[in-house]
Amino acid sequence: MRPGKITLSAALLLALWAAASPVWASVEARPRVAVVVDDLGNQWRSGLAAIEVPYIKTVAIMPGRPYTERLAEASNQAAKTVIVHAPMSNQSDFPLGPLGLDRAEGRLQLLDNLWQGLDGVPHAEGLSNHMGSRLTRDPEAMAWIMAELRDRNLFFFDSLTVADSQGWQVAHDMGVPWHRRQVFLDHRQTPDFLARQWQRALAIAREQGSVTIICHPYPETLAFFASLNPAQYRDIEWVSIKSLLNPPEKRPVPRWRPNNTPLGA
Numbered sequence: 001m002r003p004g005k006i007t008l009s010a011a012l013l014l015a016l017w018a019a020a021s022p023v024w025a026s027v028e029a030r031p032r033v034a035v036v037v038d039d040l041g042n043q044w045r046s047g048l049a050a051i052e053v054p055y056i057k058t059v060a061i062m063p064g065r066p067y068t069e070r071l072a073e074a075s076n077q078a079a080k081t082v083i084v085h086a087p088m089s090n091q092s093d094f095p096l097g098p099l100g101l102d103r104a105e106g107r108l109q110l111l112d113n114l115w116q117g118l119d120g121v122p123h124a125e126g127l128s129n130h131m132g133s134r135l136t137r138d139p140e141a142m143a144w145i146m147a148e149l150r151d152r153n154l155f156f157f158d159s160l161t162v163a164d165s166q167g168w169q170v171a172h173d174m175g176v177p178w179h180r181r182q183v184f185l186d187h188r189q190t191p192d193f194l195a196r197q198w199q200r201a202l203a204i205a206r207e208q209g210s211v212t213i214i215c216h217p218y219p220e221t222l223a224f225f226a227s228l229n230p231a232q233y234r235d236i237e238w239v240s241i242k243s244l245l246n247p248p249e250k251r252p253v254p255r256w257r258p259n260n261t262p263l264g265a
Contacts, residue, residue: 018021032210032236032239034244035053035057038060039217040190041071044070047217057241060128063099069120069121069122076122083165084128088100088136089101099117099120126154126177127155128157130159139166146170155241156168158178160181183200184197184244186218186224201213
């Protein structure tokens, strides 16, 4: 072999590796942002507009509403993750609407409403709480809900409407995949507030690697999303909440089995 050819080949390989490596590194290092839009189901146009927002990858739809099924189908067609946005009892006693979850009605009624809600939202892969400042503080009632989610292989996204919510903790303890909200984007619907919350969320993602955001199909929120320039966020990966779930803990198989039951039985 001639030395010149070896040198040229080696140089070519090094050049290709150097060109490719930064690309792979940048993909791996991109902060992930999961934007979840809540409260869909009552309005068709605003719901559809929210589904079409490119930054939103997860759609939380309330059960038993006029456009629940149609919006769930539209979300699925748009390759968005659908979750049931279940109304839960709250400290202010705001009306829950159809299929609300309230311990005061008893365990059987709560579970019946839960079953109808889960069955009534097509393509649902998880559940989140709409309101719920009272119910999510109740670990026993949340355990009733988590048992059903676990049986159906669904996940739980805690909207964290109160700081001491027990929802995500109960999900964790019962082996249900979960995550919780980190930033509320639009509890004040002014351009300045939306912009500040957006920048706060992106700062968290860039510092910690990911962030979860909740928003709503308010006109002001949809206008804010429309004003964004995608070119400014080339470092961000917009993901479904599924990509950020905390998986159930793997429990080791005990060496001792009662009555000498064989492993795997």
